[in-house]
Amino acid sequence: MDDAKRQRLEAAGWRFGSVKDFLGLSEDEAAYIEVKLSLTTALRECRVREGLTQVELARRLGSSQSRVAKMEASDPTVSLDLLIRALLAAGASRAEIGAAIASDEDRPAA
Amino acid sequence: MDDAKRQRLEAAGWRFGSVKDFLGLSEDEAAYIEVKLSLTTALRECRVREGLTQVELARRLGSSQSRVAKMEASDPTVSLDLLIRALLAAGASRAEIGAAIASDEDRPAA
DNA sequence: TGCGGTTATGTCAAATCAGACATAAGATCC
């Protein structure tokens, strides 16, 4: 992972372990965060496409507007569970969610 | 969702809301559980393919053998977060995880 | 049979995450 990507992720509010750890296990750590970011993007796209407000989606989901906002802001306190439940509530198919996770489209230019 | 699928999911230890709820939001609820089951299957496959024991995977993941066992048993106390982190630790690619989520292969005959 | 290695199940304190609320900030209208 290059510095640009690291900076981008840290800017999004993520904290990494020590620099040593950063070179160790963190291929996985980075991939995990990228998955989250991908789903974050997909969620906003899906919600807007469906013409839903955050409040409406929150109601469907049994959650609150603030939590939806945090989801779309990649807030670290939002779990993958919540993201995926939100996507389903927003009308995303399993295929769409799978594609978002698999996609590398949010990768910055190498 | 037919009774067979419901039964299958409930047998795996999942609890549903009331019957009324069951007919309401639960397309999503069911999809969510199916995603979990798909990842569960993918995890076991991936771990075995990589020749890892549950203990080894747990160490890589910074978790415990019992938790890995629960993941593979579709225990309701295991979150999607943990499943996906486990898959990454087991060497699964984002593409593989995405494919597992999108896949309908665990769907029973209609 | 007993013995390693592996996996399954039950429980619990500590950590994390959730929904809710307040409130601020933007946008768009009049």
Place this chain on the structure above:
DNA sequence: GGATCTTATGTCTGATTTGACATAACCGCA
């Protein structure tokens, strides 16, 4: 300017999730 709609941010308390531990069960194999 204000009014309204939407989204963003901060924080609190309760609920869920987690790693850890104990222990049981399973599976070859000698």
